[in-house]
Amino acid sequence: MEHTLIDNQIKEQFISNFGDLGLTYQQIPLGRGYVHAFSVNIDKESTLKETWQTISNFIAMHFQTRIGDNFGKYNFYLFYIAVENISNELKYKIENNTFSSRKIIITNGEELSSLVNFHILNNDLKIGQENTVVIDSFKKNEQLWSKLQGRVLKGIRITNAATDTYNELLNFKREEQDEIQKD
Structure with missing residues (x-):
């Protein structure tokens, strides 16, 4: 579900700070709260290297601080969608940064909705009756x-x-x- 009011306000401020980097936002109902997901389109690795922290700080300051509930604040995702491959060192540095949000780098150009389904909602999991676990009898050690x-x-x-x-x-x-x- 797109939350257009916040999306438009953030987009205007984002464009004035980051130019033509594309920004998308989605608010996802989950249980009794909401998960917040942003995606930013990055044209090349050097752009990502130069801007990822500033983008993360911008979104934390202009959006995350306005969230009133802890569930929403702690369930906050930022996807960097890159056109070209990103070095493992930079990817590791960004994805292991714990400030404000869970950061995920994607290089295959997926839409935010499919990223949400895969990384947040786990809609790709197939669990059926054929996947039963057999537990052998307990053997003492x-x-x-x-x-x-x-x-x-x-x-x-x-x-x-x-x-x-x-x-x-x-x-x-x-x-x-x-x-x-x-x-």
């Missing part, structure tokens, strides 16, 4: 059990989940020993 024997879980950052898991393992061990003794 003697080395693991010998390490747990007589141990107590200690530490500064012990979570409830760690404690519960540890206790469950010990109970499983005790139940197994009881079954062996009953035979």
Whole structure:
């Protein structure tokens, strides 16, 4: 769903700062909130290298700061759509930058809607009944059990989940020993 009011305001400011680089915006309903996705068309690697941070900062300052809910602020995507291949070093640097948005570089000229379907909504996933997982019966690992024997879980950052898991393992061990003794 295109949000035209914000799109037009941002586009005017974007054009005055970045010239003819194309900008597209899409607001995607997801659950009870919205995901925000921008795409910028880049003509060559040198342009991307020179402008990617400024573009990211511009969008963060002029748009992301106006989002009122945390879900929308944290579900924010910026696609750089490049005409030519981008070096792995530059791609790594940009895609691993954590400021303001998830940044993704695309070099095959896809439309924003198909990028959203693939990278955000995962509409390309096919899950059916033919994809069943068979779990073999549990086989105990003697080395693991010998390490747990007589141990107590200690530490500064012990979570409830760690404690519960540890206790469950010990109970499983005790139940197994009881079954062996009953035979």
